[in-house]
Amino acid sequence: MNAPDRMIARVSLEIALRKEFDYFVPPEMAGEVEVGTRVQVPFGPRKVFGCVTALAEESAHPHLKAILKTIGAQSLVTPKVLRLARWIGEYYCCPPEIALKAVLPEAVRHEEAGWRERLHVRLLPAAESSEGLKLPKRQEEILAMLKTRRELPLGELLELAHTTSTTVRRLEDKGLVSIAPEISERDPYGREHILPSQPLPLNADQARALAAIMAVMDRPMPPVEQSDKKLEALATASPPKPGVAAGGQVFLLHGVTGSGKTEVYLQAIAHTLEQGKGAIVLVPEISLTPQTVERFKARFSSGTLQTLVAVLHSHLSGGERHDEWHKIRQGRARIVIGARSAIFAPVDPLGLVIVDEEHEQTYKQEDSPKYNARDVAVVRGQMEGATVVLGSATPSMESFYNCHHGKYTLLDLPTRADDKKMPLVRVVDMRQTMRRGTVIPILSPQLREGIAQRLERKEQVILFLNRRGYSTSLQCPKCGYVAECPNCSLSLTYHRQEVKLSCHLCGHTAPVPAVCPNEKCRNPAIRYAGMGTQKVEEHLKKTFPEARVVRMDSDALKRKEDYRRILGDFRTGKIDILLGTQMIAKGLHFPNVTLVGIIYADLALHQADFRAGERTFQLLTQVAGRAGRGDVEGEVFVQAFTPFHPAIQFARRHDYLGFYEQEMEFRQQLRYPPCSRAALLTLKGRNEDKVKFSADYLKRELEKLFGDFKDLTIAGPAPAPLLRAETFYRYQIMLRGQRMTQLSRRLAQLAGSLNLPDEVTLAIDIDPVAFS
Ligand code: ADP
Ligand code: ZN
Numbered sequence: 001m002n003a004p005d006r007m008i009a010r011v012s013l014e015i016a017l018r019k020e021f022d023y024f025v026p027p028e029m030a031g032e033v034e035v036g037t038r039v040q041v042p043f044g045p046r047k048v049f050g051c052v053t054a055l056a057e058e059s060a061h062p063h064l065k066a067i068l069k070t071i072g073a074q075s076l077v078t079p080k081v082l083r084l085a086r087w088i089g090e091y092y093c094c095p096p097e098i099a100l101k102a103v104l105p106e107a108v109r110h111e112e113a114g115w116r117e118r119l120h121v122r123l124l125p126a127a128e129s130s131e132g133l134k135l136p137k138r139q140e141e142i143l144a145m146l147k148t149r150r151e152l153p154l155g156e157l158l159e160l161a162h163t164t165s166t167t168v169r170r171l172e173d174k175g176l177v178s179i180a181p182e183i184s185e186r187d188p189y190g191r192e193h194i195l196p197s198q199p200l201p202l203n204a205d206q207a208r209a210l211a212a213i214m215a216v217m218d219r220p221m222p223p224v225e226q227s228d229k230k231l232e233a234l235a236t237a238s239p240p241k242p243g244v245a246a247g248g249q250v251f252l253l254h255g256v257t258g259s260g261k262t263e264v265y266l267q268a269i270a271h272t273l274e275q276g277k278g279a280i281v282l283v284p285e286i287s288l289t290p291q292t293v294e295r296f297k298a299r300f301s302s303g304t305l306q307t308l309v310a311v312l313h314s315h316l317s318g319g320e321r322h323d324e325w326h327k328i329r330q331g332r333a334r335i336v337i338g339a340r341s342a343i344f345a346p347v348d349p350l351g352l353v354i355v356d357e358e359h360e361q362t363y364k365q366e367d368s369p370k371y372n373a374r375d376v377a378v379v380r381g382q383m384e385g386a387t388v389v390l391g392s393a394t395p396s397m398e399s400f401y402n403c404h405h406g407k408y409t410l411l412d413l414p415t416r417a418d419d420k421k422m423p424l425v426r427v428v429d430m431r432q433t434m435r436r437g438t439v440i441p442i443l444s445p446q447l448r449e450g451i452a453q454r455l456e457r458k459e460q461v462i463l464f465l466n467r468r469g470y471s472t473s474l475q476c477p478k479c480g481y482v483a484e485c486p487n488c489s490l491s492l493t494y495h496r497q498e499v500k501l502s503c504h505l506c507g508h509t510a511p512v513p514a515v516c517p518n519e520k521c522r523n524p525a526i527r528y529a530g531m532g533t534q535k536v537e538e539h540l541k542k543t544f545p546e547a548r549v550v551r552m553d554s555d556a557l558k559r560k561e562d563y564r565r566i567l568g569d570f571r572t573g574k575i576d577i578l579l580g581t582q583m584i585a586k587g588l589h590f591p592n593v594t595l596v597g598i599i600y601a602d603l604a605l606h607q608a609d610f611r612a613g614e615r616t617f618q619l620l621t622q623v624a625g626r627a628g629r630g631d632v633e634g635e636v637f638v639q640a641f642t643p644f645h646p647a648i649q650f651a652r653r654h655d656y657l658g659f660y661e662q663e664m665e666f667r668q669q670l671r672y673p674p675c676s677r678a679a680l681l682t683l684k685g686r687n688e689d690k691v692k693f694s695a696d697y698l699k700r701e702l703e704k705l706f707g708d709f710k711d712l713t714i715a716g717p718a719p720a721p722l723l724r725a726e727t728f729y730r731y732q733i734m735l736r737g738q739r740m741t742q743l744s745r746r747l748a749q750l751a752g753s754l755n756l757p758d759e760v761t762l763a764i765d766i767d768p769v770a771f772s
Pocket of ligand 2: 508512
């Protein structure tokens with residue numbers, strides 16, 4: 001493999017330089033260095049890590065330094081994923097080394113995080129014929145043990161045989177056993193016993209959907225060398241362009257909760273495996289429950305298609321992540337199920353990508369590179385000729401719009417798979433309940449009555465409130481003082497159990513004052529306003545003293561196992577009422593839950609974000625979907641102060657299409673996505689005047705730069721909805737237009753040439769989903 005045409009490697013360094021450098025490949029490394037290999041190279045007086053992005057015969061630079069060493073036996077990024085990283089860097093306006101970091105998990109990148117090795121003792125053939133041998137009693141015993149077990153970890157053997165390693169070493173000296181390090185794989189789900197599952201006979205809608213997907217998979221579809229422009233046009237967020245072929249390779253599976261989308265995914269994956277290819281399944285982090293993972297493992301852990309299912313999410317230890325990742329790279333695991341970053345898993349060849357709950361905001365990474373995994377999935381699918389299935393009960397406006405314009409193919413599952421009825425949704429007008437008192441009530445009489453009924457019938461209840469803590473704020477009724485975070489423009493939340501005030505953005509905590517901190521006031525009767533899950537929990541325990549109430553939010557879950565344990569207790573009926581934040585909104589399936597209560601449905605509506613209505617509709621629909629998954633019909637109570645808001649009313653009627661149509665009117669009028677593409681530029685710094693000044697300067701530069709973009713709107717600068725976050729002031733400019741690739745490219749150039757004050761930084765967010 002000492003080919004002379006492979007002697008120069010182009011390396012992207014992990015230190016931020018926005019540039020690549022050429023290095024000489026020493027002949028002894030020639031076989032090891034390929035595109036994607038991680039290497040250590042000299043850089044000035046330092047040694048730094050990098051990734052090989054290309055191999056070349058010659059370099060424009062004389063006197064190249066040599067690569068010092070390669071890291072890991074196998075290149076860590078496939079050339080295809082490398083190409084995807086390049087696209088991400090360009091499209092999302094970030095330096096290539098940042099894009100590269102995103103595609104490689106930390107634990108795999110680090111040199112130290114290797115396989116865990118353990119010493120194993122194994123019986124050697126000589127021991128089989130050791131009958132005549134005269135051995136001390138201890139050694140005899142150990143040998144006898146090994147004859148039945150063949151092989152076991154040294155530690156285990158020592159424990160079982162009550163012996164020391166010296167004794168075992170004696171046997172090794174005699175050539176009867178070997179002691180050698182053995183890789184022991186960490187399996188995050190290793191302790192579970194999962195029963196294999198068989199494909200279900202599909203109902204007519206499911207069968208139609210699967211047939212459409214398989215027809216595309218069966219079509220010979222070599223990965224096309226598409227131009228970036230074409231790839232961009234196919235990404236979800238983009239408006240359609242005349243003349244760009246739809247490809248028909250992306251499906252939107254719109255199925256109500258419980259319609260059997262997962263069964264369609266499972267059978268499509270089986271088809272991919274039969275074709276000798278692999279699949280990536282993306283689910284939002286919060287849906288990555290043991291329940292979800294189990295369904296995939298159960299289907300593919302036995303039978304003819306047996307393959308490992310690798311799981312990737314943020315709660316794995318560094319070692320577990322390393323092992324899962326290598327199982328994929330070595331082709332032993334051909335199905336990957338994971339959160340956002342699993343879209344970069346080195347599955348090769350890739351046949352199918354599934355993005356479940358495609359509308360979820362968590363697919364968007366908030367740090368650079370600010371990519372949306374759903375859109376990256378579509379682009380990766382195009383690059384590698386893989387079929388992409390986006391699934392949701394409440395598709396994003398973007399994806400549904402793309403179906404209407406022929407870019408994606410819509411597949412419908414309008415009814416629940418098991419013929420269960422959709423739950424009855426009742427909207428409770430909280431203004432009426434409010435009239436009777438001055439404080440905001442937690443439970444309306446209707447919901448309280450509903451809960452009491454369920455408790456009597458030994459059925460279960462889920463209550464949902466998307467706000468943790470006890471009270472949202474601490475306020476003095478006399479002088480109006482509100483306890484605010486010193487770092488952010490947010491009020492502090494009162495946590496009663498921990499007796500502290502805390503900022504949910506930066507984590508700042510403060511003691512709870514006994515009297516109003518205002519020097520001139522000193523009122524001892526300060527009050528707590530608003531409510532969080534802690535307060536609701538307390539109220540429930542008072543109202544239903546017999547009920548077993550458990551709260552599930554990030555405050556209540558201290559350890560990794562808590563989540564599983566609580567869900568397990570709920571399943572086995574040890575809990576009557578499960579109360580939680582969005583953690584319990586998704587993917588859970590409990591047949592005995594017949595009532596779901598949404599404590600405060602308008603909460604998500606009060607956001608300074610054009611997607612507030614869409615989010616509220618999605619959240620209500622998803623939460624309502626948790627009810628009535630068993631034999632008893634489900635009921636949902638939605639408590640709201642604006643009960644006639646369209647998002648609430650359409651959710652009540654389970655009317656996605658109605659919601660979509662009326663929401664589109666609003667988006668069209670204001671040219672918000674999906675009717676245009678957006679980019680959000682945020683300037684931040686500790687000195688508000690400087691930030692403001694820089695924002696005005698940026699606006700002028702943008703106007704100069706984009707003078708020829710007729711359809712571009714430049715809005716702002718305006719203070720961010722959350723003006724101050726973690727001690728930084730923030731001002732924003734929003735761009736809306738049609739041509740995103742050109743926009744990105746020019747923005748990247750502009751970012752490189754701007755003359756901003758030292759303390760002010762610019763962040764570019766392409767296709768933003770959050771406007772805080
Ligand atoms: P979704 O993913 O759309 O929310 P699920 O795949 O979880 O729906 O399906 C809901 C329930 O219906 C599950 O218990 C599942 O086993 C069952 N189910 C799915 N497809 C079928 C089918 N064809 N026949 C009978 N039951 C089905
Ligand atoms: Zn704060």
